[in-house]
Amino acid sequence: MGTIAAKQSSTEKGVHYIVNAKGEKxxxxxxxxxxxxxxxxxxxxEDIQAVEEAMKAPEFIPWEEAERQLDEL
Numbered sequence: 001m002g003t004i005a006a007k008q009s010s011t012e013k014g015v016h017y018i019v020n021a022k023g024e025k026x027x028x029x030x031x032x033x034x035x036x037x038x039x040x041x042x043x044x045x046e047d048i049q050a051v052e053e054a055m056k057a058p059e060f061i062p063w064e065e066a067e068r069q070l071d072e073l
Contacts, residue, residue, distance in 0.1 A: 014034070015034070016028070016029040
């Protein structure tokens with residue numbers, strides 16, 4: 001097993017990289033607040049993608065049409 005060392009990034013405060021013996025980044029350690037922010041952004045991006053895909057579906061009904069149909073009930 002090769003040597004592994006921790007190295008702090010000079011560009012992002014609190015972000016640490018785990019590097020192998022060759023100096024290649026192999027893992028990252030993030031502050032929990034940054035990790036949670038990244039997760040939230042990823043979830044938002046996934047939600048946007050899901051909505052965009054749903055809007056392409058043939059059974060998609062624009063909000064105005066759905067609202068009209070509900071008013072008729």
